Amino acid sequence: MIAIVDYGVGNLFSLVSSLRALELEARVTREAAELRAADRIILPGVGAFGDARAKLDATGLVPVLREEAERKPLLGICLGMQLLFDRSSEYGDHPGLGLVPGEVTDLRADLEDPALKVPHMGWNSLHVVRDDPLFRYFRDGEYVYYVHSFYARNCKESTLAVSQYGNVAVTGVVRSGSVWGTQFHPEKSGDAGLRLLKAFGEL
Template identity: 40%
Template sequence: MKALVINVGMGNLGSVRRALEECGAEVRLSTRPEELDWADRIILPGVGAFATGMGRLQEGGWVAPLRQALANPRVRLLGICLGMQLLADSGEEGGLTSGLGFIPGHVTRLKVQPPRERLPHVGWNAVHPARPHWLWEGIPHGTDFYFVHSYHLAAAQDETRLATTPYAGGFVSAVGTPNILGVQFHPEKSGRPGFQLLRNFLAFPSENA
């Protein structure tokens, strides 16, 4: 499986690349949108502010080529952390900014309940699938994954909500359409369950979505 990792200078690119290679993918880190034609799987990692992330995608010329690549149902995208948030219609971190618009919803700050909860939300927390989905194949319900974030994607449609996590009143921690997926946690930092999720993302054909 050929996996292209979008490089806009805002993610744990080395860790993501090594995890994908360990899961059996042929991987390219790319700053060139024209290389999307090479890929079966696209990964959009990210750490930082929503406005900055969208600015980097636009400056790099990624937005239109991404839309074109994902018109092919056999090409699949995974957004990680900020990469998941950028899939939304809009986000407020760094100023109200339009997103990619792949997942209906808005990215807003988590509403924590101090002193027990604080921002950023850092560390291991449970992920509860909202419904059966091939992304969770081989991963028990309630498995812990590793998070680092202060904002979340408030998905507007129930059918795109793939999982939730019990923090700040509960938030959506995974979203998806048939070939566009996002996880708020870092699978590349989540040990065996994270690697299983990446294997699922790489392996399952679009018919199973």
């Protein structure tokens, strides 16, 4: 069973529908016992980092997530991936979960072409820089769907795949131990995204 963490940020319908289409049992929960009983955990998220971290703290699940991340596969998606890092500078300085070394920073600050829009929104090709079981069914260069204004930096050792946006190599997929993250939304990335979720369900 895959437990999807419900902490009040984002519509989880697309993610649940995608997992069920793959015949993967999925349960949306904010119960510590269900996270502990799950085979895998997904931490989704949309919105601002500080607000999401506060809501996650309010559930009391942060210690549970840290414990379970050492025992089973955990996948952060979009803002859920950003929360995995040490910190974020989005509207202040906010601590992350510290499960993946690195920091989250404003994409605008690193883009050299002012004509490029932020948020980075829409389809972009994903290039694998380090092979991983998560890419078991994925082909290098396939397109995935992004919606974000901040991105992860200083995380080269954990970076598995990137998408080029102007001069910036946007961190697309990371891994640290049994923790994975995707900056894009696999549940909104068509067949390619479904295949990534299928691979996660087999980890």
